[in-house]
Amino acid sequence: MRKVISFISKEEHYEADAAVLACFDFRFHPALRAYIDFLGKVDLIVAAGGVKQLVAPEHESDREFILDEFLKSKKLHETKKFIPIGHIQCGAYGGVNEEKFYIDELGKSPDIIRKAIPDAKIVKAYIGWDGVYEEEA
Numbered sequence: 001m002r003k004v005i006s007f008i009s010k011e012e013h014y015e016a017d018a019a020v021l022a023c024f025d026f027r028f029h030p031a032l033r034a035y036i037d038f039l040g041k042v043d044l045i046v047a048a049g050g051v052k053q054l055v056a057p058e059h060e061s062d063r064e065f066i067l068d069e070f071l072k073s074k075k076l077h078e079t080k081k082f083i084p085i086g087h088i089q090c091g092a093y094g095g096v097n098e099e100k101f102y103i104d105e106l107g108k109s110p111d112i113i114r115k116a117i118p119d120a121k122i123v124k125a126y127i128g129w130d131g132v133y134e135e136e137a
């Protein structure tokens, strides 16, 4: 295999500051990376639609997969904070261009996460065109 990037990764175990669920939409990755830097050590879960996989999955197994990822983060990295992220104009939602729609969708996620992780601290996050917003849930 051909080495394309030299980079030294840290071997030590870590406790995650948060597990983050985000959409794979590349337009928002620069903002997402900045938010991750703001948060600290993050277990990052990326899936088309992000929060949609929790609140309006195409298949129930999609939701189970995401919740299982959160649980694995908690088990492996003692994660206490879980952050579903919504973003404007998400293709998984048909590209709706209305901030309120995504905030409402995001609002459905804490109850779903708490069913799987009753003691979860949950922060709802949203990426708009001008930045990243968050609110404890």
Ligand SMILES: [Zn+2]
Pocket: 023, 024, 025, 048, 049, 050, 087, 089, 090, 091, 092
């Ligand atoms: Zn999206």
